[in-house]
Amino acid sequence: MGKVSEEDTPWSSSMVVTSMFCKDAAISELWSLDAPQITDPGEKKTQKEEEIAQLRRKTERMKKIELAGTLDEVMMEEIREYKETLTCPSCKVKRKDAVLTKCFHVFCWDCLRTRYETRQRKCPKCNAAFGANDYHRLYLST
Incomplete structure (x- = not known):
């Protein structure tokens, strides 16, 4: 029976200490810690979702331009949509x-x-x- 290395155990010593101090804390409270390498996974997700939405809008606009033939037709359609959004x-x-x-x-x-x-x-x-x-x-x- 040799010495068990830290790599072989499922729990590292820092995880055990952290779990001892934070056993009653909610997960959301733990993510608010100001440690440099700890970030909120929800924040990354929302950034990625925003980037995906922006890319989808660009793709849709390019498809509209391709289908319409001229940029003027696309612009007129966008203006109509914006006016509709601002109308009661x-x-x-x-x-x-x-x-x-x-x-x-x-x-x-x-x-x-x-x-x-x-x-x-x-x-x-x-x-x-x-x-x-x-x-x-x-x-x-x-």
């Missing part, structure tokens, strides 16, 4: 310029004011009830 989903005419603070859905000021004044005090999207202090102007700068 309730009246589909005016720009979004007010927000419901209960659910954070965005509509035009006139739609929200009209709903409040006619006692239809529920969000048009999710039916969350709102009061006089629950909707505010939203200023989007260009």
Whole structure:
């Protein structure tokens, strides 16, 4: 029977000491340690997910350009999509310029004011009830 090396054991001495000190700590608390080599795996995952999403958007745009033939057609389609995003989903005419603070859905000021004044005090999207202090102007700068 020879001496058992640290490589042969499933637990290193640092792991045993760490487990003795941190046995009651949650895993999320352990990842918040400021050790230089310890990083939160969730943070790396979100960075990778953002990079993947960005690459997908680039790929989709390149496919659109390839299918459309001209860059002008693609740009006009993107402008239409952005305008649609900024248009009030309730009246589909005016720009979004007010927000419901209960659910954070965005509509035009006139739609929200009209709903409040006619006692239809529920969000048009999710039916969350709102009061006089629950909707505010939203200023989007260009």
